[in-house]
Amino acid sequence: MDFVLETKNINKYFDQPVKFHVLKDISLGIRKGEFASIMGKSGSGKSTLLYILSTMDTDYTGELFLNNELITGQKHGKLSQIRNKNIGFVFQFHYLLSEFSVLENVMLPAKKLGEKSLAEIEHDAMEKLRMLDILKLAHQRASRISGGEKQRVAIARALINNPAILMGDEPTGNLDSHNSENVFSIFKRLKEEEDLSLLIVTHDEDFAKRTDRIIQMEDGRILD
Ligand SMILES: Nc1ncnc2c1ncn2[C@@H]1O[C@H](COP(=O)(O)OP(=O)(O)OP(=O)(O)O)[C@@H](O)[C@H]1O
Ligand SMILES: [Mg+2]
Numbered sequence: 001m002d003f004v005l006e007t008k009n010i011n012k013y014f015d016q017p018v019k020f021h022v023l024k025d026i027s028l029g030i031r032k033g034e035f036a037s038i039m040g041k042s043g044s045g046k047s048t049l050l051y052i053l054s055t056m057d058t059d060y061t062g063e064l065f066l067n068n069e070l071i072t073g074q075k076h077g078k079l080s081q082i083r084n085k086n087i088g089f090v091f092q093f094h095y096l097l098s099e100f101s102v103l104e105n106v107m108l109p110a111k112k113l114g115e116k117s118l119a120e121i122e123h124d125a126m127e128k129l130r131m132l133d134i135l136k137l138a139h140q141r142a143s144r145i146s147g148g149e150k151q152r153v154a155i156a157r158a159l160i161n162n163p164a165i166l167m168g169d170e171p172t173g174n175l176d177s178h179n180s181e182n183v184f185s186i187f188k189r190l191k192e193e194e195d196l197s198l199l200i201v202t203h204d205e206d207f208a209k210r211t212d213r214i215i216q217m218e219d220g221r222i223l224d
Helices: 046-053 076-086 102-113 118-131 147-159 177-194 205-209
Strands: 003-014 020-031 035-040 061-066 087-090 165-169 197-201 213-218 221-223
Touching: 003 046, 003 197, 020 046, 020 197, 020 221, 035 046, 035 177, 035 205, 046 165, 046 197, 076 087, 076 102, 087 147, 102 118, 102 147, 118 147, 147 165, 147 177, 177 197
Parallel strands: 035 197, 035 213, 087 165, 165 197
Antiparallel strands: 003 020, 003 061, 213 221
């Protein structure tokens, strides 16, 4: 099977305050164009798993593959390059740089990747803003737009390097129902029109039910 993202038998322990088996034998695969959600009680290990899948946490056993390439064991510098290029990430809080314009915020990950000229990056960033229907905000300071708009800017920023997969840790957790619905529609459109793969942690059952698949976590395991 061809997976964008795949894990084999991932286990993780926390040592503090006591030794704790937080992820137990996690094996999963996300296909290209699949919109999957992760649900599970608070403390079941969703965020811990997402940190590993997004290559930010390397302290685990088992294997992680991105586009069939083994990621586990790669060096720090190579990892951040792989992450920058292949993984878009949206959090519950947007983490935009408030003093910067919307456009500058969206351009940032592409500047960091350093594969395109500034003119190209600006062009691509405007294209993402247009796609998310916030083009008119391009030159606003990030501190001066609404919460729902900030989350759309954060999605545009996550997409600027055309990642293989977009991950989110409760990206609608801080939004009212109208703005949550808006974000859901954006994700759905990205799946349908761009064949993007998405893996979204959510506590919102209505949101999860409308994704292609719900991955249910309980006590560090995936239930089948
Ligand atoms: N740095 C850490 N050190 C020790 N234990 C941790 C650490 N981070 C998380 N934990 C514990 O690991 C478990 C899983 O935490 P995690 O944040 O992954 O849960 P979650 O499913 O994302 O919960 P929520 O829905 O509340 O966000 C919890 O019991 C948590 O207390
Ligand atoms: Mg969490």
